[in-house]
Amino acid sequence: MKGTVKSFNPTNRYGFIESETGEIHFFHATEWHMILKPKKGMTVEFTPVEVEKGMRATNIQRIRRKHNA
Secondary structure, three states: OEEEEEEEEOOOOEEEEEEOOOOEEEEEHHHEOOOOOOOOOOEEEEEEEEEOOEEEEEEEEEOOOOOOO
């Protein structure tokens, strides 16, 4: 599933992603599989998982923008 990082708290290492369908997914930094820190507006791909408190994003990967030459 694709989505956009809505927020990230570096102190507590958690944030939220809004999916293409508008659902909000919680994530923890341990699910972030990149060197770059999550930033608001970053486009990502992730696996949604339903947990007791709602939706959670796992296996998060940044989607790189294609640059035109």
